[in-house]
Amino acid sequence: RKEVEQDPGPFNVPEGATVAFNCTYSNSASQSFFWYRQDCRKEPKLLMSVYSSGNEDGRFTAQLNRASQYISLLIRDSKLSDSATYLCAVNGDRDDKIIFGKGTRLHILP
Amino acid sequence: DTAVSQTPKYLVTQMGNDKSIKCEQNLGHDTMYWYKQDSKKFLKIMFSYNNKELIINETVPNRFSPKSPDKAHLNLHINSLELGDSAVYFCASSHYWTSGKVDTQYFGPGTRLTVL
Numbered sequence: 001r002k003e004v005e006q007d008p009g010p011f012n013v014p015e016g017a018t019v020a021f022n023c024t025y026s027n028s029a030s031q032s033f034f035w036y037r038q039d040c041r042k043e044p045k046l047l048m049s050v051y052s053s054g055n056e057d058g059r060f061t062a063q064l065n066r067a068s069q070y071i072s073l074l075i076r077d078s079k080l081s082d083s084a085t086y087l088c089a090v091n092g093d094r095d096d097k098i099i100f101g102k103g104t105r106l107h108i109l110p
Numbered sequence: 111d112t113a114v115s116q117t118p119k120y121l122v123t124q125m126g127n128d129k130s131i132k133c134e135q136n137l138g139h140d141t142m143y144w145y146k147q148d149s150k151k152f153l154k155i156m157f158s159y160n161n162k163e164l165i166i167n168e169t170v171p172n173r174f175s176p177k178s179p180d181k182a183h184l185n186l187h188i189n190s191l192e193l194g195d196s197a198v199y200f201c202a203s204s205h206y207w208t209s210g211k212v213d214t215q216y217f218g219p220g221t222r223l224t225v226l
Binding site: 031032034042043044045046049085087089091094096097098099100102103 | 141150151152153154155158160165166200206207211212213214215217220
């Protein structure tokens with residue numbers, strides 16, 4: 001099993017729809033979980049950290065499922081500006097190292 | 111105010127040349143990183159420095175040599191450039207991990223390296 005895995009997409013979703021991505025991780029001892037957003041030809045930027053109890057930031061909701069070792073990102077009422085690549089990140093075989101997934105591409109269609 | 115800056119933004123060079131990329135952060139972080147993002151967009155860690163000390167050194171050819179003169183700066187020197195080195199190189203910084211948790215990483219704008 002790869003350390004961090006994501007469905008590469010692309011996900012083509014109409015504006016206003018709800019879309020969800022999952023990201024699986026292999027290290028059961030991982031404690032840090034993040035979702036980053038990367039626009040074309042730009043650097044990754046933190047979208048949100050993922051907390052054990054789940055957390056919400058506006059239209060974005062992140063969840064952690066430790067038993068099945070995955071994190072999820074839900075985007076409600078999607079906007080054209082949500083089009084980007086979403087990278088999950090998890091600390092890996094050592095606590096101070098972050099492993100990034102390959103990203104899920106999202107296209108919001110007008 | 112730029113938080114994490116890198117120079118140059120673009121670098122086009124011939125195979126066999128030696129080049130350097132510089133990174134500076136003004137966030138007061140004590141840990142800095144170099145990542146490589148290849149053509150398939152896979153973002154992979156190369157090195158990490160904490161307070162000028164090398165703490166992560168992934169399986170990277172020894173043609174790549176990082177150097178941290180102080181905790182706000184991390185440079186990357188690449189010797190004998192090869193075609194496969196073409197990629198985007200991102201610098202990042204964060205507070206160091208505590209209690210098994212890694213803090214948020216802030217990325218620079220990237221250096222797009224093309225080796226001809």
